Amino acid sequence: MIEKLRNCFDEMVVYKDLKKSNFFSALSLPSFMRDWLLKKFEDENGHFDSDELARFVRTYLPRKDDWTAIKNRVIIENERVKFLAKISVDIDIKTGEVSFALPDFGLSSKDTIIEDIVWHSCKEDLVRGRETWGMVEIGYRPPDNYDLEFSRNKAKGANRGKIKLTAFKSFCPYTIDIEYYKDARWEFSTSEWLDVLLGAVDYNESGYLGDEEKKLTMLTRLLPFVEKRLNLIELAPKGTGKSYLFGRVSRFGWLSSGGVMSRAKMFYDLNKRKEGLISGNDFITLDEIQTISFTDVDEMRAALKGYLESGIFTVGNYEGTADAGVILCGNIKKETMDADGYSNMFEELPAVFHESALIERFHGFIKGWNIPRMNDDLKISGWALNSEYFCSIMHELREDMSYRAIVDELIEVPEAADTRDTEAVKRIATAYLKLLFPNARELGDITAREFKRYCLDRARKMRDTIKYQLGVLDEEYRGKDIPAFSVRLDQDMQDG
Incomplete structure (x- = not known):
């Protein structure tokens, strides 16, 4: 199965050794950051130079305690400093000025600026979400560099120095290909796919x-x-x-x-x-x-x-x-x-x-x-999907409405079924379908037996526990079971 995983996903597979290695636990890095580093430093056999990686971490992954030292380098020493961080942007409606924030270091948008030339070079990456991980480079724009219009403005704070963004490179060095991920699922049995998913999350x-x-x-x-x-x-x-x-x-x-x-x-x-x-x-x-x-x-x-x-x-x-x-x-x-x-x-x-x-x-x-x-x-000890890649796929699949359309076709809802129960079961079943059968683009891509076993039955059980607890909390719900949802068998759907 490992050979199949590496052949299908190639560069999106990394060697994770959480069972034996304490190297990354000592760094206290989240999985997505750890796997990004592994992808950057590992060779084709999963080996990496721990000293080289540690130097990179010390240089480009500052702690919150390092922020004062960074400000000294940027503002006092007039250096440009580059490091990995989470960044968010803000566009002022009144002035059209673009600023940014580094939430992990307490730097707010009121103390920053993104000048036009930098904004046009990196705006596509920065506007993708509310916050974006990436390699940021910052410098300083002192008060004297403000143009005349700003200098004459006597409003509070108008003539202040600001930290400026001088460059930005997205944390994600590859394009997420959802369709490729969906197609790759065909290469694995359901049992194998469960193991792929477990490895992806360590x-x-x-x-x-x-x-x-x-x-x-x-x-x-x-x-x-x-x-x-x-x-x-x-x-x-x-x-x-x-x-x-x-x-x-x-x-x-x-x-x-x-x-x-x-x-x-x-x-x-x-x-x-x-x-x-x-x-x-x-x-x-x-x-x-x-x-x-x-x-x-x-x-x-x-x-x-x-x-x-x-x-x-x-x-x-x-x-x-x-x-x-x-x-x-x-x-x-x-x-x-x-x-x-x-x-x-x-x-x-x-x-x-x-x-x-x-x-x-x-x-x-x-x-x-x-x-x-x-x-x-x-704990994972072997080749597995890059957590950062996998979670990016999960994030993108949230926008795919085609799975819910399949679920609506497959689930037979009995008459007078409670609306909240129906929505809960369908929503959970949809999530299971995306997770376990991402290759399901139409009804014929999953059998009725698989859908019932891995999606509908599990969704019903999860909702049923909520329903029982409602009866414990409130007599109004006591003795009320969830509707008897079933799989609608369609003539064009194969029942394995």
Whole structure:
């Protein structure tokens, strides 16, 4: 299978050795950054010079503590400094001036400028998303270099020096070819593809001892990577890798662990007139949910209910839309886990989630107790898909509506089915289809048996747990099962 993987994906495959090597864990790099470095420094046999790579990291991956030294080099020493960073741009509507921010270093757009000649050379990369990873080069434009019009302007801050962007190169050195990825899936059996996906997110398939259910439960965590506004709840024992997968693998998501969460931080800050986390990410994971507190429970609950239902949030007079999924992650007691979803699993969650109307808006539940506790045998040690490439593919597939069209054709919805149940099951099934069968461009590309086993049945079970918990929370939902969804057999569809 490894030879097939390398032949199909060529340069998008890297050798990852997380089981034996502590080199990258010592650097504390996210997976997408680690794999980018591996791709840059590895030879065809997966070997790299650790000293050379370490020098590159020291030179081009500064820590937050290095920012003062960088400012000294740029502003005082008048140097141009190049390093890898996450950048966002802002275009002033009134003046037409373009500025940028480096959020990881606390540099805001009010202290920066992108001059016209630089903007025209790199704008295609910078406007692709709210934030972009890449190699930035910065310099300094002192106050004296402002043209006369700015110098005569006595408005506050008009004659200030600014850090300027002098060059930018996208972090992603290749073009994402979605159609090639879809076609490559034909070369693998479903069993092999599960192993390809596990390797892409740093897990070793042999550590699961051939247990398909455990593999699939693990991969269920990837559904929000590939489907817009998919809202999930996962409760799992400690040490099953929730924080790692949601927080360290993809550059398109955000993990918030414990602490305080406000409506301003998550949705929109009225004072700063700035959209929150929900607008700049593919998914927001509230990890260690039992330890998260909310500044105003009623305010947050109302905002969440509106957003989870429609993707629209309203704060004051501001109305915004977003596509991020919301995932709640928490730990679970053994006695609750042993009940396999048939006890009150949400009693320890913050008060904001003790309302059935809010819980109903979460599409599905991940039974994290089916995922083994992290151990060395589960860490990837071998050739696998580049995590940065894989997560970029997942990000692009979010825009592909063709999979939902297939799901709408395949799922038979019974009469008088609850609308939220129908949407939840279809949305989860669509995510599974994208993840496990990206080659499915039309009905005949997947058999009814495969769709039922890997997409519909799993989506029903995930929704069924939410439905049962609603009955525990609220008598109104007690005894109400989800509709009996089935696969519609079409004469043009092969049933394997």
